[in-house]
Amino acid sequence: MTLIAMPEADPTVLARRADIVKELKRFLPETSIIVSEDERRAYDTDALTAYRQLPMVVVLPETTEQVSEILGFCNAEGIKVVARGAGTSLAGGALPAEDAIVIGVSKMNQVLDVDFDNRTARVQAGITNIGISNAVAHAGFFYAPDPSSQLACTIAGNVAMNSGGAHCLKYGVTTNNVLGVKAVLIDGTVVEVGGDWLDAAGYDWLGLLIGSEGQLAIVTEVTVRLLRTAEGARPILLGFDRVETAGACVSDIIASGIIPVAIEYMDKPAIKVCESFAHAGYPLDVEALLIVEVEGSDDEIEFYLDKITAIAEKHAPQSLKVSQSEAESAAIWKGRKAAFGAIGRVSDYMCMDGTIPTGQLPHVLKRISEICESYDLGVANIFHAGDGNLHPLVLYNMNDPAEMVKVEECGAEILKLCVEVGGCLTGEHGVGIEKRELMTHQFDQVDLDQQMALKGVFDPQWLLNPAKVFPLANRPKPAQTGQRVAA
Amino acid sequence: MSDTVRPETEDALAAFVAEADSKALPLDIRGGGTKRALGRPTQTGATIDLSGLTGITLYEPSELVIAARAGTPVADVEAALAENGQHLAFEPMDYRHLYGMNGGSSTIGAVAACNISGPRRIMTGAARDSLIGVRLVNGKGEAVKSGGRVMKNVTGYDLVKLMAGAHGTLGILTEVTFKVLPKPEAALTLVYAGLADEKAREAMSEALGSPFEITGAAHLPGDPARTLLRIEGFPQSLDYRAGELTRDLKRFGTPERLETEASETEWQAIRDVVPLAAPTERAVWRISTAPTRGPAVAAAISNRIDAAYYFDWGGGLIWLACAAEGDAGAAIIREALGGKGHATLVRAPDDIRAAVDVFEPQPDALMALTKGVKTTFDPGGILNPGRMYAGV
Structure with missing residues (x-):
């Protein structure tokens, strides 16, 4: 029995399943409707694989108009909707509900327009994150936010969760890199917010929609900001024999006036697994490893690396190695970006995502080991040190129900610690179901009530991804405006 | 003339707003008073003067974060940052020149509430991109918080962004937290003369599409027209980048070079209109x-x-x-x-x-959301009523 409950399914909706499928065929081709249990099985979880639930039906619309028809229908019928990109959420953001229709955006995956003069691209929401950068790389441009799952994850999911990545220390997260969206409201209304210009008019709808975890609208098109690729980039590897020293080195680098594009941290267990996977030349005898990347011209890179080396040397690093070639740099990043997958081959894990003030790094890392030890669970730490976004991977056995409860409790304790030291529950993965019941540790009820009131404005019946983000207790009563067809 | 209330704590402010809400008393929210002429004129029964809510509440240079009570003058925040070689990267505009004011000082809360940015917005984002946490009192007199003091935070809906640019119509900000950046050691501006508008735009697009990190790109028509491109960083890097840019943009002429101080004067004028x-x-x-x-x-x-x-x-x-x-x-x-x-x-x-519509009119669906969102924060419609849109 896990601690994370899902609400009871509505039996009246389940009873109408056959009729609902028939209705969907009015505005969707049969190839866009997934009904059979076998095929629905592919949508029963996301990257938080410990939780599974078959959805009632899955639809894969090809146009904004189809999304509009589906939502209008669901709103009128009072049917819940779970939007889905590639299903790579680590927080259970795309976990279906038994009585919900899953709307997958994977068929809407085209680049619609690239404008190098204005440095923007307009894409359909189902395109992969890397797909955008691939479409503009020939001209020397890229789309900046780079989640580790960027080969698979969609911009739709990035918008829903306000995804970050290793390089957002310099370039910001999704909300800093999106200029406009086309979105469908629950009643089927299509709205356009912003466009190819800076600072959309009126209230900051982009800011509100980005990171709203599919609870306010479904985004079908996105206009992103493109950036010119730097002339060059080079990482330096800094190994330390103490976690605290690595933390102090991070603080000193940032205080020195240099903003590297990335400062990534790995601890010993993570280094070992990643090195055996990527052969990146990570030092194996250190307790903590920093990957610090700088970019610019050769001279600029040289200048920054000299400065960073001087700072690091004050902390007596056990090893210090500058990447000597593009191949070596690629291997260093391959190891980092594959870290979650590589560790997944060794053990099941629950990936935490709290953010803390960077000055608290040594204290928090020490407490994390103590907490995990107290639950008799292993932990590997891999995270974005520059901005304090931690990813402790708590290792456990998914098939052991007792360990499942233990890992949830252990994870909750780690996240509460992050809040206690001035941080937050989630830096880039989102709340989903995983952190839903922990929200009261970061927010007072009045804060949550204000957020939930906004949900009520966009989605009065609470049909869009309703089981997520907010604790199940103390929710407002949803409006009952849906006209239901006779069962 | 309406009464002015000057609360010195968030609690006192919340209590006053709750009372105003119960009496349906519309409130005018005033920081430093430098942007009274921005937005639609409002009719209110009392003014909330935020000059009693001042002071930097948190500043951690090594974590690139500063928090201050909303009534703190921007100048105080900028001075504290300058002592540590840091700054507000989005370069907030000062409206006083435009409104012909000599005295007064804009507040850090107003910078957030009006989402005020300057030329560097093209490189580092707007005020809303640097704003990472807010505390506010809504129109019911409830103290609400969102965001925090860390760079990356996706916990719950991003009310921080919603507050930025809402011009005080959704809540009265009481404390704001900004991400800050190291102030570049030096700046260099290349000035091209005599380009027609479209030619200048081409030059600016080309520069902005280069890897040389342009932090300002402006074009001032006139006789002669002047097109300005700013780069910032450590001195050795500026020479290199200026050289590369000059070569790449050769077809637009030979630029004059403005060094750090002259460059700063130019961009301040562009920023402040x-x-x-x-x-x-x-x-x-x-x-x-x-x-x-x-x-x-x-x-x-x-x-x-x-x-x-x-x-x-x-x-x-x-x-x-x-x-x-x-x-x-x-x-x-x-x-x-x-x-x-x-x-x-x-x-x-x-x-x-x-x-006339001071702000761009919104399509019907977005206007309906605007009104709906306003109602959740301020059901009595007492906070800066009508400042952005009639009835909001």
Whole structure:
């Protein structure tokens, strides 16, 4: 029995399943409707694989108009909707509900327009994150936010969760890199917010929609900001024999006036697994490893690396190695970006995502080991040190129900610690179901009530991804405006 | 004249707002009083003066974060940052030149509430991109918080962004937390002379599409026209980048070079709309569109009305002055934009700002959401009522 409950399914909706499928065929081709249990099985979880639930039906619309028809229908019928990109959420953001229709955006995956003069691209929401950068790389441009799952994850999911990545220390997260969206409201209304210009008019709808975890609208098109690729980039590897020293080195680098594009941290267990996977030349005898990347011209890179080396040397690093070639740099990043997958081959894990003030790094890392030890669970730490976004991977056995409860409790304790030291529950993965019941540790009820009131404005019946983000207790009563067809 | 209340704590402010809500007393929210003329004129029963809520509450230079109570003068925040070689990267504009004010100081809360950015916005984002945490009192007198003091935070809905640019119509900010950045050691501006608007836009697009990290790109038409490109960083790197840019942009001429101090003076004037501040009786518009459409939009407007203008943000931001008569050019300007961007009337007499849409009108669906969201924060409609839109 896990601690994370899902609400009871509505039996009246389940009873109408056959009729609902028939209705969907009015505005969707049969190839866009997934009904059979076998095929629905592919949508029963996301990257938080410990939780599974078959959805009632899955639809894969090809146009904004189809999304509009589906939502209008669901709103009128009072049917819940779970939007889905590639299903790579680590927080259970795309976990279906038994009585919900899953709307997958994977068929809407085209680049619609690239404008190098204005440095923007307009894409359909189902395109992969890397797909955008691939479409503009020939001209020397890229789309900046780079989640580790960027080969698979969609911009739709990035918008829903306000995804970050290793390089957002310099370039910001999704909300800093999106200029406009086309979105469908629950009643089927299509709205356009912003466009190819800076600072959309009126209230900051982009800011509100980005990171709203599919609870306010479904985004079908996105206009992103493109950036010119730097002339060059080079990482330096800094190994330390103490976690605290690595933390102090991070603080000193940032205080020195240099903003590297990335400062990534790995601890010993993570280094070992990643090195055996990527052969990146990570030092194996250190307790903590920093990957610090700088970019610019050769001279600029040289200048920054000299400065960073001087700072690091004050902390007596056990090893210090500058990447000597593009191949070596690629291997260093391959190891980092594959870290979650590589560790997944060794053990099941629950990936935490709290953010803390960077000055608290040594204290928090020490407490994390103590907490995990107290639950008799292993932990590997891999995270974005520059901005304090931690990813402790708590290792456990998914098939052991007792360990499942233990890992949830252990994870909750780690996240509460992050809040206690001035941080937050989630830096880039989102709340989903995983952190839903922990929200009261970061927010007072009045804060949550204000957020939930906004949900009520966009989605009065609470049909869009309703089981997520907010604790199940103390929710407002949803409006009952849906006209239901006779069962 | 209405009564003025000057709370010194968030609790006192919340109690007063709750009482005002129960009496349906509309409130005017005042920080430093430098932007009284921004937005639609409002009719209120009392003024909330935030000058009692001051002070930096948190500053951790090594974590690139600063928090201050909303009534803290921007100058105080900037001075504290400067002591540690840091700054607000989005370069907030100072409206006093435009409004002909000598004294006073804008507050850090107003910078957040009005989402005020400057030329560096093209590189480092707007005020809303650096704003990472807020505390506010909503129209029911409830103290609400969102965001925090860490760089990356996706916990719950991003009310921080919603507050930025809501001009105090959703909540009264009491404390704001900003991400800050190291202030570049040096700056260098390349100035090209005599380029026509579209040619200048091409030069700016090319520069902004280069890897040389342009932090300012403006074009001032005139005799001669001047096109300015700013780069910032450590001195050795500036020489290199200036050299590369000069070579890449050779077809646009040979640029004059402005070093750090001269460069700063130029960009401050561009930031604060000094070129259009006089004559003071003219209306001033702030127009945002895609850079490639900027010159055509400006031409379409100035073909029909007598207008003076210049471009920032590589051509995407047009500052435009015209006669403050009739609708102050609103219809013509918005027709020229064709829905692809937005125009804000930042300076005009009260009667004009009461009669025309000061902010870009929203499509019906977004206006319905605007009203719905307003109701959740401020059901009595007492916070800066009508400042952005009638009835909001």
